Amino acid sequence: MKRFTALLLALCFLALIGCGNKGELTEEGFTDTRTGIEYVEVEPMGLYPVQKGEELLTLKKGEETVPYYEVLFEDTSEFLCYEIEGNLFLVRAKTAKEPTVSEFNPIAATIYNAANTYPIDNFFADVEYLPDDKKNEFTVGETALCKLAAEAITNGEAVELNFQYEDLDALYYIRLLSQDYPGLYYLISFFRYNGRCFLRDDRLGKTVYCPNDIIARMGGD
Numbered sequence: 001m002k003r004f005t006a007l008l009l010a011l012c013f014l015a016l017i018g019c020g021n022k023g024e025l026t027e028e029g030f031t032d033t034r035t036g037i038e039y040v041e042v043e044p045m046g047l048y049p050v051q052k053g054e055e056l057l058t059l060k061k062g063e064e065t066v067p068y069y070e071v072l073f074e075d076t077s078e079f080l081c082y083e084i085e086g087n088l089f090l091v092r093a094k095t096a097k098e099p100t101v102s103e104f105n106p107i108a109a110t111i112y113n114a115a116n117t118y119p120i121d122n123f124f125a126d127v128e129y130l131p132d133d134k135k136n137e138f139t140v141g142e143t144a145l146c147k148l149a150a151e152a153i154t155n156g157e158a159v160e161l162n163f164q165y166e167d168l169d170a171l172y173y174i175r176l177l178s179q180d181y182p183g184l185y186y187l188i189s190f191f192r193y194n195g196r197c198f199l200r201d202d203r204l205g206k207t208v209y210c211p212n213d214i215i216a217r218m219g220g221d
Contacts, residue, residue, distance in 0.1 A: 023059035023068065029091065030059050037077060042090040042098060046203030047184050048175075049074075049081040049088040056080065073183035090184070101201055102154040104186045106146035106176035111218075114171040116187075123217070129179055146176055148211050149188060153201045156208030161193065168193050172218065190218055 023030040029040035034057065053070035060066075068080045071090070078096040081088050092098055099105075108125035112118065126141030165171065170192040175185040189200045190210060197210040197218070210218075 023057050025059070025061075028094065032057055032080075035077070038094045039080060039091040040094050042092050043203055045187060046101075046201070047090050047098065047104075047181075047186055049079070049090055050177075050183055050185055052081050052083065052088055071183040074181065079183070099181065099186075100154065101150045101176070101186050101188065101204075104150065104176060104178050104184075105180050106150055106178050106186065107143045108177040109142075109146050109149075110175045110177070110185075111190075112173040112175060114173075116173040120172075123174075125177075142217070145214055145217055149174065149176070149199055149214060152199055152208050152211050152214075153188065153204070153206060156199075159198065159207045159209060161198070161207055163193055169195075174199075190214070 023032055023039075026038055029038060031038045049071045051072045053072045055067045055069050056076065058065050058067050066082055068082050068091070070076050071079045071081050078093050080091050082091070083089070097103075107129050109123040110119045111121040111123070113120055123142040123145050124140070126143040129141075129143065130137075168191045170190075172190045174188050174190055176188065177185055187202070189202070191198055191200065197215045198207050199210045199214070200207040
């Protein structure tokens with residue numbers, strides 16, 4: 001009985017140690033005291049985690065304790081995430097690269113409704129990117145549309161518009177997916193205004209005319 005009690009106390013102690021992993025605040029973000037890696041916030045409205053994994057550490061911010069999680073399919077030495085009201089947000093190691101939409105190299109996408117809350121369609125990856133057990137399920141890929149969107153935002157001429165979101169005839173969010181960053185998505189939007197269709201990267205604050213192939217796929221004119 002004493003041996004069992006000692007073992008139970010030891011397990012409780014180890015659990016407390018695990019729960020006590022803390023980050024230390026820095027001027028730009030925080031440092032994971034277990035690894036010494038300094039993390040900073042990712043620029044908003046661009047990159048987001050697809051799914052969180054195991055809780056790795058906690059950080060005291062004012063009166064709140066914020067847990068940080070691994071990002072599934074991403075290296076924890078580069079990215080972690082945290083959750084606010086059910087939404088996941090990304091932090092990166094200070095030394096890690098934060099890719100642009102072009103550098104993200106998208107190969108597929110999920111289309112979300114105007115509230116960005118549920119998926120309504122997909123741009124499927126080309127067969128070459130699929131695992132062997134899925135190659136026969138999808139024969140028509142749309143990777144070209146994803147690359148076209150990234151190219152339009154990167155190289156297209158910026159369009160200055162003055163509108164309110166309630167003025168838009170249609171609005172959808174496109175979550176671009178990448179083989180290079182399998183645990184993340186890059187968020188852009190597609191909208192219709194005054195009879196024209198546009199793509200917007202809120203991270204860059206840039207709006208461009210949407211290419212015709214994407215307009216046709218999105219059910220535009």
